[in-house]
Amino acid sequence: MVSKSQIKLITSLQQKKYRKQEQLFIAEGIKVVQELLHSNFELLDLYTTKQDFLTVQKDKVHAITADELKKISALTTPNTCLAVFKIPKAKERVEEGLIIALDDVRDPGNLGTIIRLCDWFGVATLFCSEESVDVYNPKVVQATMGSISRVNVMYGNLETFLLQSKLPVFGTFMDGKSIYQEKLPKEGIIVMGNEANGISSAVEKLVTKRIAIPRFGNLQVTESLNVATATAIILSEFKRG
Amino acid sequence: MVSKSQIKLITSLQQKKYRKQEQLFIAEGIKVVQELLHSNFELLDLYTTKQDFLTVQKDKVHAITADELKKISALTTPNTCLAVFKIPKAKERVEEGLIIALDDVRDPGNLGTIIRLCDWFGVATLFCSEESVDVYNPKVVQATMGSISRVNVMYGNLETFLLQSKLPVFGTFMDGKSIYQEKLPKEGIIVMGNEANGISSAVEKLVTKRIAIPRFGNLQVTESLNVATATAIILSEFKRG
Missing domain, CATH: 3.30.1330.30 (Ribosomal protein L30/S12)
Structure with a gap:
C-alpha cells in the first residue's frame, strides 16, 4: 500500500x-x-x-x-x-590523489557514467560546479548503478575551488599536449567541460596544464568526443602509470 | 507542407x-x-x-x-x-587495421557512442552481430553526431565472421591480461559484449587474446564499466602505441 x-x-x-x-x-x-x-x-x-x-x-x-x-x-x-x-551530509573535502571537476556537465547520463568511472579508477572526489546536474536526480542515481555510494560528490563554485587548491589543474583543449606524451602525475584536478561549450573561459584561465586526446581518424573533420568517454580515456591514461 | x-x-x-x-x-x-x-x-x-x-x-x-x-x-x-x-549499399569488407565487433549491443546510445569512438580513433570497420541494435535506428543516428558517415558499419553472424578471419580476436574478461601490460598489435578484432551479459559463451570460444581493463577502486566491490566507456579505454590503449 x-x-x-x-x-x-x-x-x-x-x-x-x-x-x-x-x-x-x-x-x-x-x-x-x-x-x-x-x-x-x-x-x-x-x-x-x-x-x-x-x-x-x-x-x-x-x-x-x-x-x-x-x-x-x-x-x-x-x-x-x-x-x-x-541525502547524507556533505563530507569534508579531501584534497589528495586525482580529483575530477565538472564545469557545468548537464546530462544526467554523463554524470552517472562519470561517477562509475571515478569508482572504477579509484577517484575519491568529484567536484561539480553549481550549474552541473544534481547528483540526486533519479536519472543520475540510475546511471551510477550504485557507485554513487562510493564516490564523494560535492558541489560548489568551481573557480573558487580551483583558485584555493594547490594541485595542478588539467584541462582538455585542441592545442593541449598529447596525454600519451605528457608525464601525468598521481595528484591533480582534471576539469571536464560542458557538453556543448566545453570549459568556460573563466575556468580556462585557471587551468595550469593544457592536455589533449590525440585523434587518429580523418583529421580534416571537426569531431569531438562525448564528455564521459573523454573522461574514461583521460582517467585510464593518468592511472596506467 | x-x-x-x-x-x-x-x-x-x-x-x-x-x-x-x-x-x-x-x-x-x-x-x-x-x-x-x-x-x-x-x-x-x-x-x-x-x-x-x-x-x-x-x-x-x-x-x-x-x-x-x-x-x-x-x-x-x-x-x-x-x-x-x-540506406547505402553494404560496402565490401576490408579486413585491416583494428576492427570493433559488437556481440549484441542493444542500447542505441551505446552504439552511437561507439561509432563516434571508431571515427575518432580511425577504426574503419565496425562489425555488429545480427541481434545488435540497428545502426539506422533514429536514436543511433542521433548519437553518432554525424560520424555514421565515416565508419563502415556492417551486420552479420559474428561467429562466422570471427571463424573466417585470420586476425587475432581480443575480448575483455575479468581474468584477462591487463591492457596496460599486454603488447597490443596494430591489427586485430576487438569484441565488445552485450550490456547485461557481456560476451556470449559461443563467441568467447573464438577469442584468442583475453584482455582486461584493470580496476583501481575498491576491489572488493563487483563493479563494471559501461560498454561504450570500456571501448573508449581499450581503443585509446591500442592506438597510443
Missing part, C-alpha cells in the same frame, strides 16, 4: 527543489537499491512488488502492486522496487 | 521493418543532417522550419511548420530539420 501523501512526496523528489527541501532522494531497481542498502546511505522507505529484501528492517518495507509502483516511479518502465534514502 | 502519405512514410521509418523495406532512414538536427549532406549518403527529402540549406537541391527541400515537424519527428523535443536519406 502506498498512501496519497506518500505518492505526493515521492513524485515531488523528481524535482531538485523538493529533494533539497526534504533532504531525500529516490533510487530504483534491485541493483542500485541493493548497492545503496549496503552502503552508508540511510534508508527511509522501501516500496517493492517482491518480498525479497530480507536484510531490511521490516517496518521500512512496503509491499505494493505494479500499478502503485508505476505511480511513484520516475522510470518509463519501472523496475520492481523504489527506495527513498536520506 | 508535408502530406499525410509523407507523414506515414517518415514515421514508419522509426521501425526497422520499414527501414529495411523502404531502404530509407531519418536523421534529425542541423549538426547530424549537415554532416550527412557532406558525405556520400544520398538525400531523398529534407524537411525544415528554417530556409538555410543553400547547398541542397531546391526540389528536395520542404518548408514546414514546427507543428508539422513535431508530427514526423522521432525526438521528444524536435530540432529544426529532419532529413530522409537512402
